[in-house]
Amino acid sequence: MDTWDVLILGSGPAGGTAAIYAARAGLRTALVSGPMPGGQLAATSRVENFPGFPEGVEGPDFGRRVEEQARKFGAEFLLDIIAGVDLSSPPFLLKGQSDEYRCRALVVSTGSSPRRLGLPAEREFANRGVSTCATCDGRFYEGKTVAVVGGGDSAAEEASYLARLASGVHVIHRRDELRAGPVMARRVLDNPKITVEWNSVVVDLKGNDSGLREAVLRDTKTDAERTLPVDGLFLAIGHVPNSDLFKGCLDLDDQGYIVTDKLARTNVAGVFAAGDVADPHFRQAITAAGTGCAAAMQAERYLDSLTG
Secondary structure (H helix, E strand, O other), X not given: OOEEEEEEEOOOHHHHHXXXXXHHOOOOEEEEOOOOOOOHHHHOOOEOOOOOOOOOEOHHHHHHHHHHHHHHOOOEEEOOXXXXXXXXXXXXXXXXXXXXXXXXXXXXXXXXXXXXXXXXXXXXXXXXXXXXXXXXXXXXXXXXXXXXXXXXXXXXXXXXXXXXXXXXXXXXXXXXXXXXXXXXXXXXXXXXXXXXXXXXXXXXXXXXXXXXEXXXXXXXXXXXXXXXXXXXXXXXXXXXXXXXXXXXXXXXXOOOOEOOOOOOEOOOOOXXXXXXXXXXXXXXXXXXXXXXXXXXXXXXXXXXXXXX
């Protein structure tokens, strides 16, 4: 079994950037793409807020460009899903569904997954009206009517952002009071373009070949159902970090995010974390890329320290 200098888990902006920096530093580098090559960005129809792409770039195309750049410097990309890890001592051992891998330094960039409503229609209207990122997809709904599901700070931020673009925004919240902090809640309640649908949950989505057209709401107190005409539905009910693999071997916070210091280092020497799996706040491609860069540079310094 070969031992890589740096092994990277996850091929989103964090993992791809880490691969570029590690390979460019002359380290023997491999990236294991995981179940979603290209990360969440690969499922985004268009990226318009990443510097250097004034005309925007398709999500899958962005991922391919990053991979091409990393390969140019010698990084290898491995298609596998890691099912087990042994981080007790270096070289670290990772067990995939297809093979096993050893590495002297590990960068974890497995990302996070948006919480879903659990409705069959979510898949039908994915990228055709249902989104999990207002800053990513809000521009496609300029002058249209949209809804945001949730009542916390994230939902309030999404609604306030969308109100600058859309003709109207509905906030769908299952309770009769927002969970967002006072400042964020007031921004929502005071905005004339935002209407809060209190005590409501989404139970179905309807549309046609052109995309989403209606959200079916149920009143949490009376069980009465009604339809809400919308062109877009943004889910802001939280994210789940993809960190289950590291329970018991890396420090996780109470939400499951990997705990790092300001230098992307985890509690295990030689193991670094980057991107959404360690970021409960921003979850943007550009911030993920920045932490991927930091993780790779720290991995290089760690390996240099081993050789004196």
